[in-house]
Amino acid sequence: MGLRLAVAGGREAITRLIVIAVAVAVGAGLLLATFAGVNAVNVQLTRYAALYPDPSAGGSDADPLWWAVREDYFHGEQILRADVAATGAGSPIPVGIPKTPGPGEYYASPALRRLLAATAHDQLAARYPGRDLGTIGDAALTAPDSLLIIVGGTPERVGRLPHAQQLTSTGDNTPAIPATVVDLIMSVIVAGLLFPVLIFIGTATRLSAARREQRFAAMRLVGATPRQISVIAAIEAAAAAVAGTVLGFVLFLAFRGSLAAVPFTGDRFFPGDLSLSVPNILVVALGVPAGAALAAAVSLNRVRVSPLGVSRRVTPRAPRWYRLLPLPLGLAELAFFLIGPMPETSDGQMAVFLPGLLLVMTGLLLAGPLLTMAGARFLARRSTRPATLIAARRLADNPMAGFRAISGITLALFITSVATGVITTIVANRGTAPTGSIDAATLSTYAHDGPASVTGTVLAGLHSVPGVRSVSVLRQNPVEHHDPLVACADIPAVYGRCGTGAAVAEVANDFIPYRGSADSTRVWPAASVSVGALAQLPVESVVVGTDGSAAAIERARTILELAYPDFFVAPNVPGDFESEFANTLRGWQQLADVTIVAGLAIAGCSLAVSVVGGLTERRRPFSLLRLSGASVRVLRRVVALESAVPMLTVAVIAVGLGLLSAQLFVKAQMGYTLEPPGPEFYAVIVAGLTACLAIIASTLPLLERITGPETARSE
Structure with a gap:
């Protein structure tokens, strides 16, 4: 039936x-x-x-495989290089390739092979000399565009590399634990x-x-x-x-x-x-x-x-004031960790931040009808037109029904405002060096136990690169935990100067203090080491100043990588290490934008269905209003105001609460101040709300067809 x-x-x-x-x-x-x-x-x-x-994973009977992963960079994109060396016939084979490459051999991912073919040899391909054995399979790649190379070597050579470890298994599905921010x-x-x-x-x-x-x-x-x-x-x-x-x-x-x-x-x-x-x-x-x-x-x-x-x-009972309680409780939980102790683990941090956000979301849903009723009553007191008065009285009479139609829009705006605020702030604080700055033109590399000196061949090669303006050799400070040392004569003017009478100074590893910037007016502190004693200290860092061109940076990077492959940190421009994380966050930002559009589109469809349903259910009251002299234009205004007024009012509140929640999170988690989203964020919101208003308008022609005189009769 x-x-x-x-x-x-x-x-x-x-x-x-x-x-x-x-x-x-x-x-x-x-x-x-x-x-x-x-x-x-x-x-x-x-x-x-x-x-x-994890080197402890897998069995212990197989011949171990030496494995060392290093990060390399090209034009701000991360290249992962895995150096491998088999110690016997039974050594495990890396995932994604048919055999372990030997010395002078390598496998490259499809995207890296395309990049190698399209780039000048001395800018990239020269870093990976040897015989190309083929393509790395998808099983070893995080994405189709991953830049990965697996390079073969001898056990002695690979064993000396930073982070080298011996593996007896490479096929384990190692569980990944995302960072707290990405989880959020x-x-x-x-x-x-x-x-x-x-x-x-x-x-x-x-x-x-x-x-x-x-x-x-x-x-x-x-x-x-x-x-x-x-x-x-x-x-x-x-x-x-x-x-x-x-x-x-x-x-x-x-x-x-x-x-x-x-x-x-x-x-x-x-x-x-x-x-x-x-x-x-x-x-x-x-x-x-x-x-x-x-x-x-x-x-x-x-x-x-x-x-x-x-x-x-x-008439349904009006919403009570206690519906507002979850909102301040959720915000209070997020704000507590500005002064209270922060959990040390990622899981612990997620356990305290996510409930706070969920509590605010729940508070928005519970407080929505109350806010709708308050706005409707305010509108009723200030209304001077019939359509406004009818819409306001109807919303005040049943605010829960009025808010139900826009609840999806409210949540979509709040959630994406939180995500956008967090992403924008992190990218602003951890992004790459600004284009055209001295920082962006500075290339440096770093080692715990570097070579005794930098050969004249390397120095001549760097100086011969078009666009290279300076090469400075920084040496290890004999005082533990102190900055490296450099001769004052070797400090380029763009990075600062020494005090009067000083011959050797303590400087940052790349002349750029952490999270700082290059400053030509900086006066570096003097060191007690003489110039003669300085030459006997091991090299800690090589800093290359360029004109900022990509070709100069990549050619200099290639020379340094070939000369000093054992350096603990690969040659990099300030922000290279952060660029991958920043690019990932920009991807999340793109996903957040998609979420705004998709969420608002879905919520707009819900709104359209709700409006059509409400028109269908109220066809007789509207017909009676038409028989009483109300024009179709007035009725259309009533329907539009019933949907648009609470939607726009609650949208402003949802975006404001979302950005406030983001500020509380980034301040407690990382000590940052919220970076306001750019105009494109607000443009997307305005476009989405405009689309919702257009959806409401598209339902209004139905009003005239369903409110004829024949509908007014009692059924």
Whole structure:
């Protein structure tokens, strides 16, 4: 009977089923894409962690494999170099290649092979002399664009490299533990999609709830039990939800390849990494239809209470003040760690920050109706037009219904504001050196136990590079934990100078203090070491000043890497080490922008469904207003104001609370002050809200068609 009732209501019933099925399909597809995206990120992190394996993992019978990973850079992009050396025939083979390369041999990833072919030899390829054995397979790469090279060497040579270790197994799936910040960003982004999707599905299943309540109330009056009504309503909603869920799986599979090609996190995914686990499939396949059925059952609560409950409708009780409590409690938890002790572990930090954010999110949902009611009452007191007064009185009469339509927008804006605020602040504090600055033109390398001196051949090679302006050799300070030493005559003017009478000075490793910048007015502190004694100290750092051109930096980098491969830190420009992290965060920022657009689009669809449903349920009151003399234009203003006023009001509050939460997090976690998002962030929000307003406007022509005089008669 439930199935027959679902399709026996004519065009209106079929339209309702199609709308619900499409809404559920979009929601289910996005849920599947979200789950698959989380799984793909975990795969990327796990493969990255496998490049830094635990030497205690695996068996102990195999001949060990020497393994050392170093970071290299080219034009700000990170290149990972793994030096390997087998100690016997039974040594494990690195993942992704058919055999362990020997001395003078290497394997390169597809992206690196393309880069090597397109770049001048002395800028990159000269760093990896030897025979190219082939391509590294996908199993060893974090992404299709990964720059990875596996270079063979002798056990003696590789064993001397920094971070060298012996492995007896390379096939272990080492679990990756993401950084706290990345965990936070990923969590809020996932929530930014999940919550609007769930709200969208719930809104769609409540479509024409009032009309269905009347029908089910009539069935109760002729003898149907509450249980029978619940079963019929659940079957009707679940039928459309099942069809929509199946369509959602089809949409996910059809667009999975396109999703993998988009660098949401800064790197593209392999299509196979966008996979679904059995729990993911069961959650969507069973949870979405069950949720739709539950939403239908909840919407009929008044019918279950009494078959006359539909006709005895009264004004709902106004929201109480205690709905505001979770908001200050959540903000107080985030603010507590500005003065209280911070947990030392990443898991501990996540355990205190995520509940605070979830509490603020919950507070927004609970306080939304109260804020909507307060805004409606203020609007009613200041209104001078009929449309404004009617809309304000209706919102004040039932603020929960008015806020329900925009709750998805509220959460989307809050979540993405938090993510954007955190990302923007971290990128601003940990990004690369500004283009055109002296910092960006300075190349340096660093060693714990460097060579006794830098040969004349190396110095001549560096000076011969077009664009190289200076080469300074910094030596180890005999006083432990003190900065390196350099002869005052070797300090270029752009990096500062020595005090009067000083011959040797203590300077930063690259003339640029940590998180500072090069300063020509800086006076470096004098050292008590003589120039003659300075020449006997081991080299700690070589600093090369350039004109900032990419060619000069990369040619000088290549010379230093070939001359001193054992240096603890590869030649780098200030910010190279941070560039990979900053690029990753920019990828998260891109994902946050996508989340804003997708979340607002989904919330806009929920709003459209809610507006259409509200128009359908109020066709008789609107018809009576038209018969009383109200024009269609006035009624359209009423509908637009009912949706637009709470949406714009709560949007401002959600963005403000999101940025405040981001400030509390970055201040407590890293000591940073929030860097305001750029104009593009606000442009995306304005564009999204404008699209929501356009969606509302697109439903208004329906008003004239459904409010004719024939609708005013009593049914």
